[in-house]
Amino acid sequence: MSQKQYLSEMGKESSNKAIVILGNGISGITTARHLRKKSSLPITVISEESPYFFSRTALMYVYMGHLKFEHTQPYENTFWEQNNIELVQKRVNQFDAKTQRLLFEDGSSLTFDRLVIACGSKPNKRGWPGEDLKAVQGLYHKKDLDRLEAWTDSIQSATVVGGGLIGIELAEMLHSRGKKVHFLVRESSFWNTVLPAEESELVNRHIRSHGIELHLSTELESIHGDSNGGVAQVQTSTGIVLPCEWVGLAVGVSPNIDFLKGSGLALGKGIQVNRFLETNLPNVYAVGDCAEQTEPLPGRQAVEAVWYTGRIMGETLAQTLTDRKTAYQPGPWFNSAKFFDIEYHIYGELSPTPDPEKEVQLYWQHPTKNCSLRLSFDPQHLFFKGILSLGIRLRHEYFDRWLRTPTLMSEVVNKLGPSFFDPEFSPRYQTEIQSKWELKKSTFA
Numbered sequence: 201m202s203q204k205q206y207l208s209e210m211g212k213e214s215s216n217k218a219i220v221i222l223g224n225g226i227s228g229i230t231t232a233r234h235l236r237k238k239s240s241l242p243i244t245v246i247s248e249e250s251p252y253f254f255s256r257t258a259l260m261y262v263y264m265g266h267l268k269f270e271h272t273q274p275y276e277n278t279f280w281e282q283n284n285i286e287l288v289q290k291r292v293n294q295f296d297a298k299t300q301r302l303l304f305e306d307g308s309s310l311t312f313d314r315l316v317i318a319c320g321s322k323p324n325k326r327g328w329p330g331e332d333l334k335a336v337q338g339l340y341h342k343k344d345l346d347r348l349e350a351w352t353d354s355i356q357s358a359t360v361v362g363g364g365l366i367g368i369e370l371a372e373m374l375h376s377r378g379k380k381v382h383f384l385v386r387e388s389s390f391w392n393t394v395l396p397a398e399e400s401e402l403v404n405r406h407i408r409s410h411g412i413e414l415h416l417s418t419e420l421e422s423i424h425g426d427s428n429g430g431v432a433q434v435q436t437s438t439g440i441v442l443p444c445e446w447v448g449l450a451v452g453v454s455p456n457i458d459f460l461k462g463s464g465l466a467l468g469k470g471i472q473v474n475r476f477l478e479t480n481l482p483n484v485y486a487v488g489d490c491a492e493q494t495e496p497l498p499g500r501q502a503v504e505a506v507w508y509t510g511r512i513m514g515e516t517l518a519q520t521l522t523d524r525k526t527a528y529q530p531g532p533w534f535n536s537a538k539f540f541d542i543e544y545h546i547y548g549e550l551s552p553t554p555d556p557e558k559e560v561q562l563y564w565q566h567p568t569k570n571c572s573l574r575l576s577f578d579p580q581h582l583f584f585k586g587i588l589s590l591g592i593r594l595r596h597e598y599f600d601r602w603l604r605t606p607t608l609m610s611e612v613v614n615k616l617g618p619s620f621f622d623p624e625f626s627p628r629y630q631t632e633i634q635s636k637w638e639l640k641k642s643t644f645a
Contacts, residue, residue: 218242220312227488228318229253230514236283238522248291259345260369264376297464297481314483321453321489330423335430336447355379355446359434361420362450363390365537370448382413382442396552403539455490468492470503475527477517487513532603542570547599548586550576562640564633577609584612593621613637
């Protein structure tokens with residue numbers, strides 16, 4: 201009897217021990233794909249959400265009508281069978297370390313030889329009155345997209361809480377459907393814990409230019425429901441009452457580890473792992489948003505919930521699982537996003553409030569367009585440290601190379617043109633930035 205047949209029987213347990221991967225996000229699927237490239241080991245991927253891997257970052261474009269959901273799946277459904285990767289769509293309720301079993305909600309179970317936990321994150325809640333109403337949600341899972349779609353026709357006005365990347369995505373999504381959007385941001389300026397003051401203010405203006413009601417220095421106090429479990433209004437920390445029919449909570453995410461409490465796994469913010477992505481239990485590993493590095497590299501966070509680190513973790517662990525033990529090396533930091541139609545890129549180290557003894561910055565902003573460039577450097581040796589761009593697409597390979605090896609700012613500035621995706625604008629931009637750099641450099645002579 202096949203493993204699939206065993207799993208389909210209530211209360212049965214598969215006798216075919218395998219590498220089991222819990223979670224089919226970028227971390228889990230990268231692990232599976234690279235394992236298959238390197239070995240013929242039995243691989244099972246488990247997910248309660250969807251049997252097939254899809255791009256979470258594309259959910260907003262499905263809602264906005266730019267894509268269909270099937271377009272978010274980078275592989276044909278036949279890919280998994282052709283590569284002998286078993287897919288199981290079930291919810292895991294418990295992990296039994298002693299017997300090396302996963303216990304499913306339906307009463308069945310699955311044993312493993314080695315387990316990779318890649319169960320991702322869950323949206324944060326803050327215990328607000330009314331946060332469990334039906335028309336209150338985040339945007340993380342496929343079911344969240346489905347819930348929002350189901351509520352859309354009844355929404356005239358919505359309130360989005362949280363001034364991060366998911367918050368601005370929700371604001372744009374609802375705006376695209378003609379909804380009135382109130383955007384509550386507890387900081388004094390949008391994402392100013394990450395963006396320097398000039399960039400943050402540029403994004404503030406851009407948000408408001410789309411008709412979004414941006415409420416800065418404002419927090420949610422409570423959500424008041426209607427008789428059907430929907431939303432009637434929200435109360436803010438500034439005393440304002442906002443009538444609305446739907447509330448989006450976008451106040452960050454946390455590792456999805458509640459079901460692992462009491463399992464024997466060492467837990468902190470996430471599942472604690474060493475540089476080899478090994479947990480404290482034999483044959484159990486963790487990757488992606490749920491993994492917490494006990495030995496993070498200098499300047500890096502213990503939990504990094506971004507796409508590229510999850511991918512690198514998956515590639516790294518596949519090496520270890522195929523007898524080439526490899527330490528996790530994420531390389532230079534980078535991230536990207538969009539604020540409506542303004543693209544955001546960051547590479548390397550760049551603080552919104554730099555210590556002038558450790559970091560000096562060079563800033564250029566276009567006089568009429570929503571685009572800017574900020575470079576940071578070491579004031580002692582004038583080595584390049586990082587770059588932040590708004591409205592200018594950058595080529596990853598240039599900045600990855602300049603950050604891996606000490607590179608003088610002059611070299612970076614003189615070669616900025618080829619690093620832009622938009623060559624028709626690069627000569628003018630580069631000339632202006634070079635002029636600013638020559639003035640700045642002269643103060644360090």
